[in-house]
Amino acid sequence: MRYFVEIAYLGTNYHGWQVQPNATTVQGELDFVLSKLLRQEINTIGSGRTDTGVHCAQQYAQFDHPDDLNGKNILHRINSFLPNDIAVKSLWEVKEDAHARFDATKRSYRYDICLEKSPFKQGLVWQYFRKPDFDKLQEAAKVLLEFEDFTAFSKMHADVNTHICDIMSTHWTKEGNNLSFHITANRFLRGMIRIIVGNMMEVGMGRMTVDYMRETLALKDRKRAAKHLAPGQGLFLSEVIYPEETFVREIRD
Template sequence: MRYFIEVAYHGALYHGWQVQPNAETVQEKLNFVLSKLLRAEIEITGSGRTDTGVHCSQQFAHFDYDDEIVEKDLLHKANSFLPPDISLKSIRRVTDEAHARFDAVSRSYEYKITLHKNPFLQGLAYTLRWTPDLKLLNQAASVLPEYTDFEAFSKIHSDVHTHNCDIMEAYWVQNGDDLTFHIKANRFLRGMVRIITGNLLQVGLGKLSIEEMRDIIEKKDRKRAARFLVPGHGLYLNQVTYPESIWL
């Protein structure tokens, strides 16, 4: 039987989502706790990866288990054993063919910025010393859905077969000293949101024109785009959606 888990985590202490040698990751912690509680070798598969320091308010992953699970009991026990910066929000049975990564219809991210030093947002938002032009930020963001090939906005050595992504939404919202970039797509490349955010900020600060940003995308100029990569601690994976047909 296949189960989906819904997870939230504060990413500051982790080297991202995916299990890797000699590093603490979110996936590793979840594998360990679920395996202990279910007394079986559990290896979860996530809807995608997040980089070092990136936070998450909604991530999904699936795992297989031979017996029926009392979801409420496992949820309570898992949260008792997980560290305080990882929360299991739900456990739900799905169809046997459902896949947390391949069946995801869309993924949404937010990038949070504070325009003044705020000790209560330390590690939770990127502090920007200059105030960008909100109108320019949104004009630049509105260009993104016109394109599908985002090789320019991906990290080198990304293990992918295509750089095509369908961006459904991209916009900025300002609330006082807080500035948030919202972006939604069917999929994202490694480092893509952080590189896009950095390039849009360059436009908003008057250091890059929209035409120059278009040129970077069209020429697939990774080297130039990557110069504006923003830190991971301002980034949040905040929603992953699935077709209703997978849920039981």
Template sequence: MDIKRYFLEIAYKGTNYHGWQTQKNAVSVQGAIENALSILLKTPIIIMGSGRTDTGVHATQQFAHFDFEGELNQFGFLKKINSLLPKDIAVYSLREVKHEAHARFSATIRSYVYKITTRKTPFEEELSWHYFRELEIQKMNEAARLLLDHEDFQCFSRVKTDVNHFGCKIKEAYWEQIDHELLFHITSNRFLRGMVRAIVGTLTDVGEGKLSTAKFKSILESKNRDQASSSAPARGLFLCKVHYPQDIFI
């Protein structure tokens, strides 16, 4: 029987996990899914995700691929896999893809949203950043627009990282306010580790008046993480969209 490659569409609440990637002596989203798949399919299964979210970060849309020798029926598969997974991880879909399709390298666009709440909200405690001080969203959007004209984001990257370059092509970056919630939307071809949280932390300093738009621009040009502000908490960050060319699907 031929080995087939499948894509999983996944969502998870990252509060109880040490990020996406499997680690020794730590509970990860990847590890939980691999364990459930291995039980269901009665063979060891390794998955590859579209990207690695950090400890405490969530996803409303994440993808991963795995190889399996056999035909899988989506309806029956989804019912069984979701019964084996913890309550804070869900698989939404299963699709067969071409052998060369890759969850990480075939992805062309990724989007994140960061959630800030301006009042205490019991139901969002683990899913947003409660910000006590007033923020000027117009100033934050003026600074956010500068991201679109920049390509090197070393200033917002973790210092110890294994990437070959710090280039990213940001396609959109803006804040919107809906009642007591501030949402930061950002879309790019790729993201560096810790990048979105570092951007949000620096933009909130702009919104508070601690940093000017000119200073934000100089931080971008500095290529120095020490110049940027502290990172925003992980709990407000969601990976929300990953886009692939349609021709990879069967």
């Protein structure tokens, strides 16, 4: 049987999602707990890969197990063994051919910036102590909707066959000294959102024009885009969407 586990995590103490040798990762912690509880080796596949320090409100990961896990208190047991900064929100039986990464139709991210020093937001926002032009930020966000190829806004040596992404929506919101960038697409490239935010902040501060950013995308010029990289701690994976028929039933304790 195939299962999707829905999780949320604070990424501060982890070297990203994906398992790495000699590094603590969210996937590594989850695989260890599932393997221990289910008494077989579990290697999950996530709906996406977050970088070091990036947080997540909703991530799905798939695994296979021969038994029906309904009514076996599995959700409570998983959460009991996981660290406090990782939480399992739900567990689902899914179609046998469902794939957590390739079947997702939409992914939404949010990037939070605080324009004042706030000890209570440490590790959760990019603390940026200068005020960008908000209208310029919105203008820069709209430029993203003009393009499909985001080679310029991706890291080198990414394990992908294409740099084409269908950007569905982008916008900024503002509340007091807090800014948030929201973006939804069918997929994202490695480092893409952090590079986007870094470049948009250059536009907002008047150090880059909107036309220059547009030209960078058109030229697929990684070198001049990648030097403006926003830190990981302000980024949240906020939502992952699948076709409704992916899910068979929710597993209950």
